[in-house]
Amino acid sequence: MTSNSDETFPPRVLVTKIGLDGHDRGSRIVAAFLRDAGMEVIYTSPWQEIDRVVRLALEEDVDVIGVSSLATDHLLVPKLMVALEDAGLGHVKVVVGGIVPDDDEADLVDAGVSKVFHPGSARDDIVGEVAALAAKARREREQENAS
Amino acid sequence: MKNEAVQLPLPGFDTARAEWRSDYNEQLGDPPNPRNRSGIEVKPLYTLADWDPANYMDDLGFPGQLPMTRGIYATMHRGRSWSQRQLIGLGTPEDYNERLKNLIAHGSNAGSLIPCNSVYRGYDGDEVDPLLLGTCGAVVNTVEDMGICYRDIPIGDFSTALNDPSPFTLLALLLCVAKRRGIPWNKITGTSNQSDYISHFVCNHMFFRLALPGARRVLLDHIVFAQKHVPGWNPLSVVGQHMQQGGATPGEAMGLTLSTAIQYANDCVARGLDPDQFLPRFTFFFDISISFFEEIAKFRAGRRVWQRLVRERFGAQNPKAWRFKFHAQTSGVDLTREQPLNNISRVTVQAMAGIFGGLQSLHTDAYDEVLSVPTEKAARIAVATQEILKEEAHLTNVIDPLGGSYYVETLTNEMEAKILEVIERIDQAGGMFAAVETGLVQSMVGDSALAFQERVESGEETIVGVNKNLVADDDQMAREPLKPPSGEVIEAQLMRLKRFKAERNQEAVTRALDDLARAGESVDENVFGKIVEAADANATHGEICHRLREVYGFGEPLIVP
Amino acid sequence: MTGSISGPAVQEQSLVKRMRAGELGALARVITELERLSKSAPQLLEDMAPFLGQAIVVGFTGPPGAGKSTLVNAYIGRLRAENKTVGVIAVDPSSPISGGAILGDRIRMSEHTGDDGVFIRSLASRGHVGGLSPAAVRIIDAMDASGRDVIIVETVGAGQSNIDVAEIADIRVVLSAPGLGDDIQAMKAGILEIADLLVVNKADLPDAERTYRQLQFALSLRRGGGDTSVVKTVATTGGGVDELAAKIAEIATAASRSPAERRRRRARQLLAWAVTDLIDQRIRKEGGPEVDRLCDEILTAELSPIDAARRLLGT
Ligand SMILES: Nc1nc2c(ncn2[C@@H]2O[C@H](COP(=O)(O)OP(=O)(O)O)[C@@H](O)[C@H]2O)c(=O)[nH]1
Numbered sequence A: 001m002t003s004n005s006d007e008t009f010p011p012r013v014l015v016t017k018i019g020l021d022g023h024d025r026g027s028r029i030v031a032a033f034l035r036d037a038g039m040e041v042i043y044t045s046p047w048q049e050i051d052r053v054v055r056l057a058l059e060e061d062v063d064v065i066g067v068s069s070l071a072t073d074h075l076l077v078p079k080l081m082v083a084l085e086d087a088g089l090g091h092v093k094v095v096v097g098g099i100v101p102d103d104d105e106a107d108l109v110d111a112g113v114s115k116v117f118h119p120g121s122a123r124d125d126i127v128g129e130v131a132a133l134a135a136k137a138r139r140e141r142e143q144e145n146a147s
Numbered sequence B: 001m002k003n004e005a006v007q008l009p010l011p012g013f014d015t016a017r018a019e020w021r022s023d024y025n026e027q028l029g030d031p032p033n034p035r036n037r038s039g040i041e042v043k044p045l046y047t048l049a050d051w052d053p054a055n056y057m058d059d060l061g062f063p064g065q066l067p068m069t070r071g072i073y074a075t076m077h078r079g080r081s082w083s084q085r086q087l088i089g090l091g092t093p094e095d096y097n098e099r100l101k102n103l104i105a106h107g108s109n110a111g112s113l114i115p116c117n118s119v120y121r122g123y124d125g126d127e128v129d130p131l132l133l134g135t136c137g138a139v140v141n142t143v144e145d146m147g148i149c150y151r152d153i154p155i156g157d158f159s160t161a162l163n164d165p166s167p168f169t170l171l172a173l174l175l176c177v178a179k180r181r182g183i184p185w186n187k188i189t190g191t192s193n194q195s196d197y198i199s200h201f202v203c204n205h206m207f208f209r210l211a212l213p214g215a216r217r218v219l220l221d222h223i224v225f226a227q228k229h230v231p232g233w234n235p236l237s238v239v240g241q242h243m244q245q246g247g248a249t250p251g252e253a254m255g256l257t258l259s260t261a262i263q264y265a266n267d268c269v270a271r272g273l274d275p276d277q278f279l280p281r282f283t284f285f286f287d288i289s290i291s292f293f294e295e296i297a298k299f300r301a302g303r304r305v306w307q308r309l310v311r312e313r314f315g316a317q318n319p320k321a322w323r324f325k326f327h328a329q330t331s332g333v334d335l336t337r338e339q340p341l342n343n344i345s346r347v348t349v350q351a352m353a354g355i356f357g358g359l360q361s362l363h364t365d366a367y368d369e370v371l372s373v374p375t376e377k378a379a380r381i382a383v384a385t386q387e388i389l390k391e392e393a394h395l396t397n398v399i400d401p402l403g404g405s406y407y408v409e410t411l412t413n414e415m416e417a418k419i420l421e422v423i424e425r426i427d428q429a430g431g432m433f434a435a436v437e438t439g440l441v442q443s444m445v446g447d448s449a450l451a452f453q454e455r456v457e458s459g460e461e462t463i464v465g466v467n468k469n470l471v472a473d474d475d476q477m478a479r480e481p482l483k484p485p486s487g488e489v490i491e492a493q494l495m496r497l498k499r500f501k502a503e504r505n506q507e508a509v510t511r512a513l514d515d516l517a518r519a520g521e522s523v524d525e526n527v528f529g530k531i532v533e534a535a536d537a538n539a540t541h542g543e544i545c546h547r548l549r550e551v552y553g554f555g556e557p558l559i560v561p
Numbered sequence C: 001m002t003g004s005i006s007g008p009a010v011q012e013q014s015l016v017k018r019m020r021a022g023e024l025g026a027l028a029r030v031i032t033e034l035e036r037l038s039k040s041a042p043q044l045l046e047d048m049a050p051f052l053g054q055a056i057v058v059g060f061t062g063p064p065g066a067g068k069s070t071l072v073n074a075y076i077g078r079l080r081a082e083n084k085t086v087g088v089i090a091v092d093p094s095s096p097i098s099g100g101a102i103l104g105d106r107i108r109m110s111e112h113t114g115d116d117g118v119f120i121r122s123l124a125s126r127g128h129v130g131g132l133s134p135a136a137v138r139i140i141d142a143m144d145a146s147g148r149d150v151i152i153v154e155t156v157g158a159g160q161s162n163i164d165v166a167e168i169a170d171i172r173v174v175l176s177a178p179g180l181g182d183d184i185q186a187m188k189a190g191i192l193e194i195a196d197l198l199v200v201n202k203a204d205l206p207d208a209e210r211t212y213r214q215l216q217f218a219l220s221l222r223r224g225g226g227d228t229s230v231v232k233t234v235a236t237t238g239g240g241v242d243e244l245a246a247k248i249a250e251i252a253t254a255a256s257r258s259p260a261e262r263r264r265r266r267a268r269q270l271l272a273w274a275v276t277d278l279i280d281q282r283i284r285k286e287g288g289p290e291v292d293r294l295c296d297e298i299l300t301a302e303l304s305p306i307d308a309a310r311r312l313l314g315t
């Protein structure tokens, strides 16, 4: 049996929406971008509850979660961060994309969000950042397992 | 729609044109023509070889006359300029009331209500995470809340646009407020702005509360109810805005919207309603992108196609049924987070396109919409923009001022062809209802959204501040953020809901909700009538939505990744 | 813990144990390790060996849009009502250009997210015709060893060459639906041959009867096809799902194989894939004088390709 390195397997990304809003133009486009960059994207309907997002991340063993928020649903993301940690998924990186006021962005970063993408973010930036975060997540998980 | 070259010999035309072309090519070479968002090739120059004024009567006619290209009324904006409708809503009913009065004082002549996202999803305030309450719109759950929203506002003399998806609980609450104030319902005017459940199923999923069959039934009942009891109300607004915001090109958005309207009209006919009676109450709601001429042509072509559809497919005889009445909103998708004050220019251009397109009502976006919920100051600038276009630039002086422009007429014809293509495709798929059930429309819209984004990524579409003229411009970002309601305010709102529920006659509520469920299961009762009765019995918005969801199923949109 | 030889093994042992004790994170982890054939994979497979071959594997195959995911969703509900635990492997195609994929099958199964008795893993086909990659076989093993009663595999049937699912699943359910063009034609050639059970989904649509008749006709042409049942379902409402579940159970009983046999079937598929890969690589990348000679003989028509292949393999 040959041994493959982790890097030969595409990053796995959960693209989802939490809270109340249901506009999915942005999340669809981002999902397509990530796919076209060779990643595997698990795509969901909007309105996922926090514990469901955690469950999906766990079952699908994703590296990165992308939360799209066009209204104020990003306010719930700190709760997601806590729930991920509690489920032993601390290595999973979370990015938020959409309309996020500056003040709130700082709060999200404090809560452990890796990156906030605003409207107008370039594809290459999104793809590059997600790929780097995925690699980081895998490394961290390996370390967790080794220790 | 005739496109052939000019028939009459025009002395010197061919020679002069050839000369111009050679001069042009000498300086620019022969680069490929750009395409607009709908995929139409845009040439550098249009002449009567593209659109022959001899087609004037066929293509244009006069305002208020067939084929309606130049506008649906004889006087258009000279007679009555467009209504300024600003969508507002934030926080508690008290906050909304204050903002509404403020906007009226600043020149708005019609009101519009945006409820909180929790309301959009069909929940009461006590059912969602308080963190989200009142952050996007007003929390309106009860007759009491609605009364506060319109405190000191003469709802009988005031036109109200309710952003109120099926099952139209906000209208029910408004009617109850009117009843309690002794205002007869025939004095209530306005529009159910978000009655187009198909557009919610496809694009704006947050508004999609009831599963398709329920949404379809309640919409019809609500149309019938309004026709009978609230004659000044427009029960149906077909919302092309969602399609275009979701990614459809302007041409697609217009085609899909007209196909949706055809679906609703067919449903009304199946219900035994008379097209000459219900069609005059159909209204439309569109997005205005910054693709200036394309938008103007979209509206002119849409008007022309609609009068033909209603006459050919529904045999409408009533001239009022031929009128394509629409509200339009400047597109938030075109606004940028970078250098946000630039958005004021964008909104101005978008608004002009809508005005030249012959709109009846206009919402201009606040420049900071893309940063957060609009601030007071930005909302005022948005209203002022409309004033400036009207009063200072005098855009209302001439009807359809671009009519007869070789370019605009050619483009109008080409957009018409695009629109008809889409309608044909949807017809082939068995109509709009079938086409959204199978996901065809969702895929069309999604593909176009991605294609547009690819154009931006490749630089083919320029967006200033995003892929051109990038400058760090922190000053522009300085603004007073609009604070969401404080924890205490939300707490008080929730307490009020609790008290409201505790003090009402619970038996009457239960009875009214049971009645509602029974009506929902019946084939012939008017469900919307029962919704109004339930609201009058002090059932809450959330309770009504839940009860109907038990009957019809929860509104799950079809997600096509 | 430095230098402890049994260290990793103990850890992996405990991973399988934890997985068998119902810890979902452990199952997710085992799946990933096996899917990627990580360093710990051989040990995991060894630890899992005693528990393999218990689950019934049901394959759902059919063209995109036929309603596979929706039907799987309804079928899961049926299994859960019987208190059976379920594992689902939902395969969506990878983009042939980028290798990436959007995995959206589980959108239609979302009502089961959160139920511990249902574990769904989305998988990209990663360029394997018919949608099944060798990884799928190992994921089945992981779910099987974790103690799931039924494992459902959803794949797109690509038509002619898609017989992968036949080798892996114990029961093969092949879906069709009205309005999908002339898929029945394609199905005749390949997928139909492997079906244990045929489904006409979207039976609520007007054209369903025609699809049903077409399928019956196609079956009548098939050798011994007469006894394959055709079930009509409406996946969106659950209509016909009881009958579907009953038929699947019936077939499962009739064809009940021993765990060892089931397991061997899956291994056989893995072996076949591996052999194909190896030979393919030898011939195309490595070549050699013998291969060159055979190629020349094919070019001069002295030898047909199949005879050349036989000679090469010495059979
Ligand atoms: N009318 C009808 N539509 C169905 C039925 N089953 C599935 N669909 C719809 O068909 C589409 C494709 O379903 P999906 O399960 O994703 O198909 P898959 O690609 O085969 O997995 C979705 O829009 C479903 O809602 C059915 O029985 N009747």
Ligand SMILES: [Mg+2]
Residues within 6 Å of the ligand: C068, C069, C070, C104, C105, C154
């Ligand atoms: Mg599927």
